[in-house]
């Protein structure tokens with residue numbers, strides 16, 4: 001077995017029982033092991049540095065050369081972190097997987113990366129992603145596609161595909177990514193791990209290269225729910241550098257629930273019907289059965305406008321992106337085309353050479369949607385749809401505590417399968433975009449396998465209900481016991 | 491057929507750089523001619539991942555301006571992104587206010603205020619090459635020190651009807667902003683910039699004609715000349731049967747020529763949309779109260795008080811009110827005079843003699859003349875203790891060396907000649923100038939000047955011209 005296959009097996013296969021192998025442990029277990037003195041931060045770092053160096057998935061774009069010498073007494077005990085290339089990190093390449101920022105080394109570090117390092121999670125490497133977070137398969141990276149460790153012919157999902165593949169592949173203990181319309185939850189689902197998109201505003205966006213500012217939110221990608229809670233606990237918090245940041249009203253607690261007695265789950269028919277493939281549906285229905293076994297109730301709740309979510313999202317996100325990406329003009333940093341003509345040709349050639357096709361497509365979409373004469377019909381209307389969707393969720397949460405639905409309508413698809421059809425690719429996010437538009441928190445946890453590939457179950461709650469979501473997710477995770485299912489797959 | 495008379499319709503758009511400690515959206519100190527690109531940070535350079543944070547002081551200044559201009563403050567105003575590509579704009583958009591400005595619907599003097607909003611300034615481009623313009627430049631450098639400086643844009647309604655009143659109103663606005671202390675309002679240095687919207691319509695018509703926008707004139711004189719030139723240009727086109735095109739124009743101060751910067755077709759589509767990186771500005775009652783309390787007596791009110799309560803001529807009242815520092819000196823002198831000096835006489839001496847002696851633009855508070863000294867001097871003139879011409883001599887000494895006017899008068903013997911002494915001198919002069927006396931008697935009134943002159947020479951200016959004439963006439 002290759003080292004990479006071995007690492008993947010260490011995550012999802014039966015445990016060897018060797019406590020000195022860091023890769024067999026969840027991050028929370030590593031923190032405990034450091035506390036108990038059975039593992040040191042240096043040992044953990046050294047094992048993961050070797051694993052990351054052996055990356056066969058193209059998950060990493062950059063790896064740290066030296067052990068930063070983390071403090072064993074810090075809350076996260078030196079458990080190293082994979083960081084999506086979208087986060088700016090001082091002196092370290094931060095390109096958002098784009099040619100236009102190739103080699104760009106920012107003079108400052110994103111708030112959330114700084115906070116996690118201070119809490120004892122030093123950066124192990126920067127992970128691959130869809131260029132500027134635009135994509136659902138990681139195939140839009142300027143630096144090559146990422147392989148799904150479950151089947152290397154398949155995509156890991158996107159845009160945080162590198163972070164998800166690194167965690168699932170056992171070459172990172174945990175990772176952070178960003179979610180604009182599903183970019184944490186969908187790759188987590190396709191890679192069989194946990195991904196959480198927090199309430200918009202709870203985590204600072206300062207230092208995240210912006211895609212769609214009103215939607216972008218950083219969150220954890222981890223092996224299990226407890227790790228997600230532990231990492232998120234050190235990510236949240238208001239930031240004077242981000243005036244849209246609110247922090248979280250209380251501390252993120254480590255979840256403990258074993259039962260779901262009295263918890264009301266709502267199933268929106270709009271997010272569980274057409275387009276959800278049978279294998280995914282079967283796993284989802286099994287999860288509903290588990291919820292009821294654990295004492296939870298399951299009822300149908302409508303989200304009548306969610307059918308328009310994808311249309312609204314693909315107006316609003318590109319509109320914001322068209323402005324956010326205007327700064328890449330070849331004047332100050334990043335790539336500059338060798339244009340010898342006037343200013344306009346410098347702009348045109350730099351952007352022509354620097355941006356990939358999907359980024360160009362979205363800049364054009366967004367520019368069009370904001371143009372005089374079209375603004376009301378597109379941007380204005382999409383904003384009204386967004387408001388309706390938020391109202392749908394608010395009404396639903398009057399009746400239920402959590403919404404439950406699949407994370408992705410399909411399991412991981414084949415590399416190249418959807419690249420020629422942008423619309424089919426956009427529909428990969430059909431079940432995650434509504435929560436993004438509403439700004440509410442949602443988690444994806446592995447629910448089981450379909451055709452040997454992971455299926456994600458999504459739980460969404462009202463704004464700032466992260467603790468409620470994490471508790472329910474933990475109870476469900478225990479009941480599902482995905483690791484046993486994966487190990488039994490053979 | 492009588493020729494149609496055209497009425498110009500003028501509105502102004504003014505950009506004011508605020509004198510805050512830091513920039514609009516980041517912590518960089520404002521720049522006053524430092525080395526290029528030394529007042530920058532990741533935020534004002536528009537580096538990837540950075541976010542703006544609104545400067546609270548800029549909001550307070552904006553609220554003060556809105557209140558001072560009698561505007562309604564928006565209970566909730568928001569920022570927009572104004573998108574266009576240019577090297578002086580590091581993010582590819584300017585953060586500005588669009589459909590919900592900080593304040594609107596005010597008035598200053600006779601002119602209504604349409605809106606007051608906050609935004610950020612662009613960086614400065616320096617073009618190497620003979621022309622100094624981007625098109626033929628060999629290279630262009632960008633100095634980001636200015637980029638992100640807080641700006642307030644003030645837009646008037648089109649209530650002005652000629653170039654001179656436009657300039658006069660702008661002076662009132664500048665005085666008001668200076669009095670608020672929110673900006674240096676220096677046109678040459680660009681902390682006050684003015685564009686003018688100009689259109690013509692047949693006199694008596696209520697409908698507005700097609701307007702042109704005259705960009706960035708950097709002195710009051712150029713504003714007046716530029717508007718006049720544009721009025722003449724439009725009138726020429728209309729009288730020739732032509733139509734005015736809506737366009738943005740540049741007034742060349744050297745040649746006086748007006749050239750087109752861009753036509754309506756070439757106008758940018760700025761693709762405004764709400765800035766998602768910022769939260770709305772929602773002024774609390776305390777913020778508004780604090781802004782209101784910070785507003786001192788404004789020039790327009792002060793001018794009205796000077797004219798109404800002190801009986802000053804309107805021109806002097808405005809001069810004293812618009813030049814805050816001169817008005818302050820005047821009021822200090824009036825207080826020092828404690829009722830012994832008359833307000834209008836003191837205003838005359840302040841506006842005419844003192845300012846002339848100090849030189850244009852000087853702040854009297856920075857001179858050697860104290861308010862008490864000026865009051866003392868004017869008091870001596872009013873009490874007829876010294877003549878006007880002697881008083882001017884004393885003022886010159888005060889400007890040069892400072893001191894107490896009474897002491898200067900005593901030391902230099904400038905005290906007014908008493909009536910007995912003066913009568914004797916007059917009689918001597920009339921005897922010496924018998925020719926002139928004859929001419930005056932024959933009806934040549936001007937000939938009296940020779941006699942007066944002789945008296946003045948004799949008394950070395952200690953006599954009052956009017957009194958000398960009276961004494962001569964009594965003896966004719």
Ligand SMILES: [Zn+2]
Nearest residue numbers: 516518531534
């Ligand atoms: Zn700055």
